Amino acid sequence: MLLAMADLPPTADLNTLRTLIDRVDRELLALLNRRASLAQAVGELKKKEGSVVFRPEREAQVIDGLKAVNTGPLMTESVAPIWREIMSACRALETPTRVAYLGPAGTFSELAALGYFGNSIVRIPCVSIDEVFRTTSAGAADFGVVPVENSTEGVVARSLDLFLTEPLFIIGETSLFVRHNLLRKHNTLQGIEAVCAHPQALAQCHGWLSNHLPNVERRPVASNAEGARLAAEDSRLAAIASDRAASEYGLHVLSPGIQDDPHNRTRFAIVTHPTRHPQPKSSGHDCTSLVVSVTNRPGAVHDMLVPLKQHDVSMTRFESRPARSGQWEYYFYIDLQGHPDDAKVAAALKELRAVCAFFKLLGTYPIDVH
Numbered sequence: 001m002l003l004a005m006a007d008l009p010p011t012a013d014l015n016t017l018r019t020l021i022d023r024v025d026r027e028l029l030a031l032l033n034r035r036a037s038l039a040q041a042v043g044e045l046k047k048k049e050g051s052v053v054f055r056p057e058r059e060a061q062v063i064d065g066l067k068a069v070n071t072g073p074l075m076t077e078s079v080a081p082i083w084r085e086i087m088s089a090c091r092a093l094e095t096p097t098r099v100a101y102l103g104p105a106g107t108f109s110e111l112a113a114l115g116y117f118g119n120s121i122v123r124i125p126c127v128s129i130d131e132v133f134r135t136t137s138a139g140a141a142d143f144g145v146v147p148v149e150n151s152t153e154g155v156v157a158r159s160l161d162l163f164l165t166e167p168l169f170i171i172g173e174t175s176l177f178v179r180h181n182l183l184r185k186h187n188t189l190q191g192i193e194a195v196c197a198h199p200q201a202l203a204q205c206h207g208w209l210s211n212h213l214p215n216v217e218r219r220p221v222a223s224n225a226e227g228a229r230l231a232a233e234d235s236r237l238a239a240i241a242s243d244r245a246a247s248e249y250g251l252h253v254l255s256p257g258i259q260d261d262p263h264n265r266t267r268f269a270i271v272t273h274p275t276r277h278p279q280p281k282s283s284g285h286d287c288t289s290l291v292v293s294v295t296n297r298p299g300a301v302h303d304m305l306v307p308l309k310q311h312d313v314s315m316t317r318f319e320s321r322p323a324r325s326g327q328w329e330y331y332f333y334i335d336l337q338g339h340p341d342d343a344k345v346a347a348a349l350k351e352l353r354a355v356c357a358f359f360k361l362l363g364t365y366p367i368d369v370h
């Protein structure tokens with residue numbers, strides 16, 4: 001029988017309260033095991049049907065549904081991380097989820113991968129964003145997690161360029177608050193010869209570095225965690241990386257939160273191969289991403305956006321990247337609100353496709369739930 005608040009003695013002491021917490025934990029464990037058995041049964045059904053295990057739209061609906069009925073005192077923001085872990089553990093009983101991301105251990109990409117899929121995954125750290133795409137395209141990973149934009153630095157150009165050429169599509173998104181710390185083996189700023197970090201992190205901490213270490217070399221490396229690894233080997237080096245990288249590589253946090261923008265966030269896309277995963281069904285709160293180009297003539301960009309206005313479809317992102325044709329031509333990366341199963345979105349996409357010289361649907365997926 002579930003423990004009710006009425007069972008709580010009016011003047012409970014610490015031992016009594018802890019005994020009650022132990023009882024609740026045992027009840028929770030029994031319930032979680034019931035849930036896990038149900039997920040296993042779903043897994044068996046899916047195996048018979050030959051369908052995929054990971055259903056981002058269903059996971060988003062589970063979390064949204066629980067947030068809507070949460071009465072507290074548990075904070076509503078706590079619901080998503082708790083249930084992501086529960087579903088991660090249940091999913092692992094159905095099949096292993098192999099996830100590629102920019103490694104090594106301790107990168108923000110790893111944090112994003114764990115935040116989105118939970119801890120019950122097979123981790124595949126890669127040396128570059130290109131390798132994340134390649135590993136996922138080749139089927140050595142089921143999913144890849146790649147950074148797409150940062151609130152301070154703008155787009156991650158390499159990811160956008162690879163979306164164009166690689167045969168992958170987006171099935172999810174997640175964003176992460178990015179807090180950069182200055183890390184070093186010695187607990188002092190004296191004697192630092194170079195600060196090693198990913199170029200994006202060096203750029204996000206430009207102001208702090210100019211004020212505090214104006215004459216120190218800024219050395220770009222493949223990832224922040226790689227910088228932390230180098231700093232752990234050579235005490236003349238410092239790194240810019242996460243708290244997790246500090247503990248992973250045994251470094252001191254000389255200065256926490258050195259990013260110029262205190263609200264610095266990075267958005268990541270979750271990619272997969274279309275032969276291994278279908279496009280997620282509508283969750284009710286979805287985003288559709290595409291890349292298009294139009295011929296270089298006056299009014300072409302305006303004309304391209306007309307179908308969206310006519311069908312009342314909101315555009316939440318519009319980015320341009322040079323097409324590298326030498327002709328001042330551009331690719332436009334567009335995010336729309338809605339799912340191609342919505343009649344309005346389907347009509348807008350059909351008309352948009354007709355006016356574009358190039359059109360590629362990058363994916364449709366549930367909007368990130370926190």
Ligand SMILES: O=C(O)C(=O)C[C@]1(C(=O)O)C=C[C@@H](O)C=C1
Pocket residue numbers: 039042043053054055056058059062086087088090091094
């Ligand atoms: O509902 C399903 O399809 C399940 O497999 C169960 C479950 C869950 O744990 O709730 C697990 C994996 C899916 O990604 C979605 C949900």
